[in-house]
Amino acid sequence: MSEVKTATAPRAVGGAAAAPDGWGPWFSRAVLRNGPLGGLIALVAVMAALSGDFLNGQNLLNVGVQASVTAILAFGVTFVIVSAGIDLSVGSVAALSATVTAWAATGQGLPVWLAVLLGLAVGVVAGLISGALVAYGRLPAFIATLAMLSVGRGLALVVSGGTPIPFPGAVNHLGDTLGGWLPVPVLVMIAMGLVAALILARTYSGRAMFAIGGNEEAARLSGIDVARRKLVIYALSGLFAAVAGIVLAARLTSAQPQAAGGYELDAIAAVVIGGASLSGGSGKASGTLIGALILAVLRNGLNLLSVSAFWQQVATGLVIALAVLLDTLRRRSAR
Amino acid sequence: MTGVNDDVPDGRELLRVEGVTKAFPGVRALDGVDLTLRAGEVHVLLGENGAGKSTLIKMLSGAHRPDSGRILVHGGPDGSADGLREVQIRSAQDAARLGIATIYQEFNLVPGLTVAENLFLGRQPRTALGLIDKKAMRARAADLLRRVRLDVSPAAPVAELGIARLQMVEIAKALSLDARVLIMDEPTAVLTSEEVQTLFGIVRELRDAGVGIIFITHHLDEIGALGDRVTVLRDGRSVAEVPATTGEDDLIRLMVGRDIAEQYPRRRPDAPGPPLLRVRGLTRLGAGRNGAGRNGAGRNGGERDGAGREGGGRDGGAARPVFEGIDFEVRAGEVVGLAGLVGAGRTEVARAVFGVDRYDAGTVEVAGERLAPGDVRTAMRAGLGLVPEDRKGQGLVLDASLQDNLTLARLDRDTRGGLVDRRGQRREAAAVAERLQVRMSGLGQSARTLSGGNQQKIVIGKWLLAQTRLLILDEPTRGIDVGAKVEIYQLINELTAAGCGVLMISSDLPEVLGMSDRVLVMAQGRLTGELPAAEATQDAVMELALQSPPGVTGETHTDESAMEGSDV
Numbered sequence: 001m002s003e004v005k006t007a008t009a010p011r012a013v014g015g016a017a018a019a020p021d022g023w024g025p026w027f028s029r030a031v032l033r034n035g036p037l038g039g040l041i042a043l044v045a046v047m048a049a050l051s052g053d054f055l056n057g058q059n060l061l062n063v064g065v066q067a068s069v070t071a072i073l074a075f076g077v078t079f080v081i082v083s084a085g086i087d088l089s090v091g092s093v094a095a096l097s098a099t100v101t102a103w104a105a106t107g108q109g110l111p112v113w114l115a116v117l118l119g120l121a122v123g124v125v126a127g128l129i130s131g132a133l134v135a136y137g138r139l140p141a142f143i144a145t146l147a148m149l150s151v152g153r154g155l156a157l158v159v160s161g162g163t164p165i166p167f168p169g170a171v172n173h174l175g176d177t178l179g180g181w182l183p184v185p186v187l188v189m190i191a192m193g194l195v196a197a198l199i200l201a202r203t204y205s206g207r208a209m210f211a212i213g214g215n216e217e218a219a220r221l222s223g224i225d226v227a228r229r230k231l232v233i234y235a236l237s238g239l240f241a242a243v244a245g246i247v248l249a250a251r252l253t254s255a256q257p258q259a260a261g262g263y264e265l266d267a268i269a270a271v272v273i274g275g276a277s278l279s280g281g282s283g284k285a286s287g288t289l290i291g292a293l294i295l296a297v298l299r300n301g302l303n304l305l306s307v308s309a310f311w312q313q314v315a316t317g318l319v320i321a322l323a324v325l326l327d328t329l330r331r332r333s334a335r
Numbered sequence: 336m337t338g339v340n341d342d343v344p345d346g347r348e349l350l351r352v353e354g355v356t357k358a359f360p361g362v363r364a365l366d367g368v369d370l371t372l373r374a375g376e377v378h379v380l381l382g383e384n385g386a387g388k389s390t391l392i393k394m395l396s397g398a399h400r401p402d403s404g405r406i407l408v409h410g411g412p413d414g415s416a417d418g419l420r421e422v423q424i425r426s427a428q429d430a431a432r433l434g435i436a437t438i439y440q441e442f443n444l445v446p447g448l449t450v451a452e453n454l455f456l457g458r459q460p461r462t463a464l465g466l467i468d469k470k471a472m473r474a475r476a477a478d479l480l481r482r483v484r485l486d487v488s489p490a491a492p493v494a495e496l497g498i499a500r501l502q503m504v505e506i507a508k509a510l511s512l513d514a515r516v517l518i519m520d521e522p523t524a525v526l527t528s529e530e531v532q533t534l535f536g537i538v539r540e541l542r543d544a545g546v547g548i549i550f551i552t553h554h555l556d557e558i559g560a561l562g563d564r565v566t567v568l569r570d571g572r573s574v575a576e577v578p579a580t581t582g583e584d585d586l587i588r589l590m591v592g593r594d595i596a597e598q599y600p601r602r603r604p605d606a607p608g609p610p611l612l613r614v615r616g617l618t619r620l621g622a623g624r625n626g627a628g629r630n631g632a633g634r635n636g637g638e639r640d641g642a643g644r645e646g647g648g649r650d651g652g653a654a655r656p657v658f659e660g661i662d663f664e665v666r667a668g669e670v671v672g673l674a675g676l677v678g679a680g681r682t683e684v685a686r687a688v689f690g691v692d693r694y695d696a697g698t699v700e701v702a703g704e705r706l707a708p709g710d711v712r713t714a715m716r717a718g719l720g721l722v723p724e725d726r727k728g729q730g731l732v733l734d735a736s737l738q739d740n741l742t743l744a745r746l747d748r749d750t751r752g753g754l755v756d757r758r759g760q761r762r763e764a765a766a767v768a769e770r771l772q773v774r775m776s777g778l779g780q781s782a783r784t785l786s787g788g789n790q791q792k793i794v795i796g797k798w799l800l801a802q803t804r805l806l807i808l809d810e811p812t813r814g815i816d817v818g819a820k821v822e823i824y825q826l827i828n829e830l831t832a833a834g835c836g837v838l839m840i841s842s843d844l845p846e847v848l849g850m851s852d853r854v855l856v857m858a859q860g861r862l863t864g865e866l867p868a869a870e871a872t873q874d875a876v877m878e879l880a881l882q883s884p885p886g887v888t889g890e891t892h893t894d895e896s897a898m899e900g901s902d903v
Contacts, residue, residue, distance in 0.1 A: 202757065204750040211743055214732035221691060221729055222743040222797065223715040281734050 035330055036274050036290040039323055043294060047301035054304055061183055067296035068185035069094075069248045071289055073263055074270035075196035076240025078288045079233050081271050082200065084213035084280025085141040087237045089130060091263035092152030094245030095256070097123045098167075099156040101246055102255035105168035112170045120242045126152055127238020128231055135230035145234075149264065156257040164254040174250035185247050189289075192243060197285035205232050213280025270295060273323040294323065346374035348409060349547040350395070350435075350516050351419055355404030356571075357390055359784065362776060364390040366571040367404070372516060372547040374409075377538060379558050379579060380551045381590055382568035383816035385774065385786030388551055391568070392518050395549075396437040397430040408433050409515070436514035438505045440521050440814075444493050451476035451489035454508050479507040483537055499530040506537060517541060518549040523557060524814055527677070535561050553816055555583045591818045599849025600821065601670065602828050603868065607852070608667030609702075611805045611836040612719070614688060617661040617697035657683050658860040661697065665805060665836040670827060672851030672871075673840045675880050679857040681840045682724060685807050688838075689721040690714040701805065715744065720798030724809040724840070726787070730794040733783040737775060738764040740782050740793050744801035767796040771826065788819025795826060805836045812846060824850055844873055858882050 048055045073090045080087040101119030104110040110118070126148055133144035177183050200206040208229045211219040220226050244263075249255040272278060273294055274287025298319055302312045350372040357365040365387045372378050382388050393399045395406070400423070410420035424430050430437070444453050451472050452459075460471040476489035485503040487496065493504065502522055509517055519538075523531045538561060542548060550562065558565060562579030567589040575589050658680040665671045673681050687694045693709040700706065701717035723729040731740055741764040742749065749756045764778055771792040775785060782793060791811065798806055808827075812820045827837055827850065841847045847854055854871040856864045856879035864879040 202754050204746055204753065204755055207739070207746055207755055210735060210739065211732050211746075214735045215728075217729045218732050219743070220711065221689075221721060221723060222746075223712050223801075224743075224746065225712060281732065 035327055036287050036294070036323065039273075039326065040290050040294050040297065043297050043301075043319075047297060047304075051301060051304040054301055058181075059300065059304075061181065061186065063293070063296045063300045064186040064189070065183045065251070066300060067292045068183075068189040069244050069251075069260070070263060070266045070270055070295060071189045071292035072192045072240055072244035072247060073260075073267040074274075074288045074292050075192055075285055076237035076244075077264070077267045078196060078271050078274075078276060078283050078285060079199070079206075079209055080141070080237050081268070081276050081278060082213050082280060082283040083209040083230065083233050084216070085134065085230070085233065086145065086268070086278070087130065087234065088142065088145040088264050088268075089126065089148035089152055090237060090241040090244070090267055091260040092149045092156065093123050093126045093238055093241040094248065094260040094263065095258070096126065096152045096156040096159070096245070097242035098245035098249035098255040098259065099160045099165065099257050101171070102165035102167050102249065103159050105171075106166050112168045115168065116171060116246065119246055120239060123238040123240075123242025123245070124235050125238070127235040127241075130238070131231040131234030134234065135227035153257070153261075160255065160257040162257060164252075164256040166254050167249045167252075171246065172250050172253050174247050175253065185251060188243070188247050192240060193285050193289050196240070196288070199236070200283070200285055205229065205236070209233060210281055213282075215281075266292075266295060269320050273320060273327075275327055291323075294319065346376060346545065346547075348372070348419060349374050350409070351405075351407040352391070352395075353405045353407070355391070355394065355401040355406065357394065357399060357402050362784070363571055365394075365401070368568065368571070368573045369576075370549075370566050370573060372549060374515070374545045374547050375542055376563040377542055377548045377550050377561050377579075379562040379565040380549055380568065381558070381565050381586060383590055383786075383788070383818050385789065386568040386590075386816075387571040388568055389520070390571075392437060392520060392549065392551070395424065395430065395435055395516075395518060397424045397426045397428070400425065408435075431512055434513065434515035435518065436509035436512050436516070437518040438502070438509060438520065438522060440524065442501050442505055444501060444504060446494040447492065449490050449492055450480070450487060450496075450504055453493050453504060454479060454489075454511055475511070476507075479511050480504075482510055483507045484533060499526050502526065502530075502534070503537075506534075510541075514546065516547050516549070518551075520551045521553065521814065522550075523552055523554060531557075553814065555586055558586065587817055590816070598817070598821065599846065600824055600828065601850045601852075602832070603852050604668040604831060607669040608834060610664045610666050611702055612665040612688070612838070613698075613700040613703075614661055614663050614684075615698045615700075617684065617687060617694055617699065618659045619657040619683065619687060619692070619694045620659075656860050658687075658857075661857075661862055663855055663862065663865070665838050667804075667834045667836050668831045669852050670831055670837045670839055670850055672847040672854040673838060673857065674842075674844065674847045674854055674876050675857035677842060679880070680860040681857050682809055684857070685721060685809055685838070685840055688714075689719055689807060691721070715801065715803075718802070718804030719807065720744070720801060720803030720805070721807045722791070722794050722798065722809060722811055724813065726790055726794060726813075731782045731790060734781050736779045737768065737773070737782060737785075737793055738778040741767060741778075741796050741800055744797045748801075763800055764796075767800050768793075770799075771796050772822065786819075788815045788822070791815055791819070791823060792826075795823070799830075803835065805838070806830060807838045807840070809840045810842065811839060812841070812843065820846075844876060847871075847876070848873065856880050 053059055073094060077087050077090055097119040100122045101115045104118050105112050105115035130144050130148045133139045133147070134141045137144070174184050174188065178187075200209065208219065208224050211222070211224055212226055212229060216226055245260060248259055252259070270291035271283060271288050272291070274284065274289070274291035276283030276287065295316065298316060299312060302315055307315070348371055350370075352368060352370040355365055355368045356363075368387065368391055370378075370391070380388050380391070390399060394401055405421050406424060407419040408422045409418045422433060424433065424435070445456065448456070454476050455472050460468040460475065462468045473489045480487065480489065483503045483506050485500060485507065487500060493501065496504065522534060526534060538548060538550070552558065558579050565577050565579050565581065565586065566573055567575045567577070567586070569590060569592055577585075577589070661684055663671070673684075675681050683692065686692045688699050690706065690709055690711040690713060698705055699708075701714070701719060704717060706717055707713050727733060732743065738761055742760040746755065749760050761778065768775065768778065773785070773789050773792050773796070775789065782790060785793065811823055815823070827839070831837060839847070839851060848871050851871065852868050854866045854868070854876060855862055856866070856876055858880055863882045866875055
């Protein structure tokens with residue numbers, strides 16, 4: 001590709017060393033050009049080489065299950081990041097939604113469907129509040145959602161009294177495995193990913209997200225109601241967080257007020273590894289999915305290799321930095 | 336004006352560019368460019384937008400590297416016979432080490448820091464203890480500011496300076512680097528004629544001191560006034576090197592590659608149609624904020640917006656209105672020019688009419704229907720469109736595709752059942768890009784990579800696709816080359832022939848006179864007069880523009896009191 005060439009060719013000018021042979025071009029092509037997907041493939045190859053257990057169907061499905069909650073959260077965060085915002089509250093909102101669902105069904109005896117709707121509504125309302133603080137209160141998104149992070153977690157503890165609440169049996173099927181092999185969380189992840197992709201690519205809200213994230217003033221002067229769009233964006237993020245919270249609680253068969261703590265950072269990492277820019281205007285649902293998978297493959301692989309949890313954290317940090325670094329290089333060479 | 340050198344100066348060569356090429360994906364930006372710069376000359380780089388001027392100077396300042404070709408710089412005692420040696424300029428630091436300083440259109444100044452801090456950013460003088468020696472820094476800054484005849488305190492925050500002064504600070508910074516090669520990218524684009532003269536004085540002093548200056552401008556009259564030699568770029572090639580005394584017509588022909596029959600090809604309608612836009616008693620009180628202050632320009636860094644409007648509310652304290660009692664109408668098929676000094680309130684009126692900013696009194700009617708104040712969407716539905724003066728900061732989503740930019744204002748209309756008809760959008764965008772003859776590699780190209788003229792076509796195309804009936808153009812051709820200007824004028828003709836109305840704000844007086852059917856003139860927030868095309872002369876417009884409107888105490892005109900640009 002010409003963009004790869006422009007990155008290396010100028011050095012050859014003026015008698016300097018010629019473009020490197022051997023692994024260089026292969027590496028450029030496989031990883032730089034394909035971006036996040038190349039990174040995922042490389043990581044899978046490394047893990048498969050290091051551990052014989054990795055490439056087994058059951059284990060791969062396991063990776064999918066481990067990625068699912070992060071991915072669903074990250075799809076919601078993708079909307080926010082594309083529009084040049086940030087949402088730190090998704091982990092707390094997930095826990096709050098699950099807690100409210102369990103409290104309504106198990107504690108108050110509401111019908112399960114109503115309890116689930118209530119849980120989803122809690123996510124939307126939390127998002128609307130964050131969105132209103134950003135759009136109308138002109139708070140920086142970082143601050144507004146940091147506040148919601150704290151409030152959401154606090155309310156989850158208040159509602160549950162600080163102890164896990166058993167999740168209603170009907171909803172626990174969301175944590176099941178179909179036909180003995182297909183985990184439902186993976187299906188939910190795929191469904192939410194398709195919905196997110198559709199929203200980003202084809203809906204008015206989605207196109208407005210890119211315009212607002214790219215240049216808010218130009219979007220406003222082109223007739224986009226920026227404040228209202230922001231409400232919708234944060235509400236969507238809250239809704240996705242609620243779904244993630246319910247899936248997580250179904251897997252654990254109980255709503256735990258302390259669940260999903262720190263997941264917001266995994267979600268943001270997944271979005272950014274997936275190629276979105278924190279300054280807004282770019283991002284894809286497929287990239288976010290790959291970002292979540294990269295994180296899950298890494299954790300799963302390191303577990304198989306019996307790497308200690310402490311070193312896993314170090315490795316995760318390195319991979320996040322490396323992934324975004326490679327992506328930056330890729331963009332620079334394409335310029 | 337003196338300083339026109341007919342002969343090529345016989346100073347030694349400072350810089351030589353030989354057969355440089357540079358390709359970007361889909362675009363061949365430079366294709367064998369040659370350029371020589373001697374000590375003590377002003378070498379004008381002339382070319383349409385997209386001809387490769389920016390790429391070339393970015394290469395000299397280390398932002399891009401050539402794909403092939405050589406850059407040679409005068410290298411002191413260890414150089415070869417002619418004193419030149421080949422160099423690789425890989426970074427801004429490399430350029431600085433080689434004595435090459437560049438003043439870009441977008442300034443590289445930190446708004447929150449003082450003038451002195453900006454001048455010595457990253458290389459502040461230190462005391463023996465390693466702390467910053469503020470005293471020495473201020474003294475040296477004061478000395479530099481004197482050299483550029485800039486009367487501001489070294490302790491003044493840069494954020495408080497207007498655009499002309501920012502420019503001078505940039506020049507002072509270049510001086511402090513002891514640059515032997517100074518590259519200036521359209522330094523006069525936003526200066527008043529007085530400021531231009533000051534700038535020319537400083538440039539001449541530098542030239543006499545042996546500095547080689549590469550000067551980019553779109554104002555052809557500046558070439559004879561300041562330049563020694565001219566290198567003309569066209570489509571990435573250096574097509575000619577001629578003396579600066581070459582006539583304007585010849586320069587245009589070299590630049591465009593053909594003759595331009597008419598600079599202002601306005602076809603006036605026999606009789607204008609019914610009124611489309613009627614503005615009555617529009618008033619906005621309050622000083623200080625003029626609406627431009629809170630726009631999103633900051634994001635794209637260094638946009639010149641806002642700063643150019645410093646006159647809007649500087650009087651502090653008891654304030655004159657931003658604009659007051661504005662009455663006018665625009666009829667179908669008509670181009671109404673809105674002239675006035677920078678800071679007269681023209682942009683503010685346009686933003687209020689379009690519903691971006693609120694107003695305190697008055698009405699805006701489109702085709703007899705009154706618009707709600709402060710509501711862009713209502714204004715758009717009524718058929719208004721605004722091409723803002725700050726193209727990059729407000730007109731475009733720079734990193735989005737051309738298709739997304741072109742269809743942004745019709746997103747509502749293309750949405751059915753929540754889903755956007757992307758295929759239909761692509762069709763519409765392709766059709767309008769074809770009609771506007773946008774030079775692009777495809778609709779997926781990002782707006783950032785287009786030249787200024789083509790970017791402006793995209794902004795206008797956006798409103799064509801939104802079926803705008805009354806288009807407000809704010810400085811539609813600022814920073815755009817001659818060829819693209821004429822294309823935009825022809826587009827204005829097409830629009831009015833199709834029954835649209837156009838309100839054109841411009842500080843380029845020949846453009847206002849050449850393209851308007853009627854000229855409105857604003858001064859200090861009021862309309863001071865209206866002239867039919869036949870009576871609109873430069874003198875008549877300037878007289879109205881300098882008038883103190885009734886009810887305004889005759890304040891003295893400060894440095895913004897001259898028509899922008901040097902064509903007055």
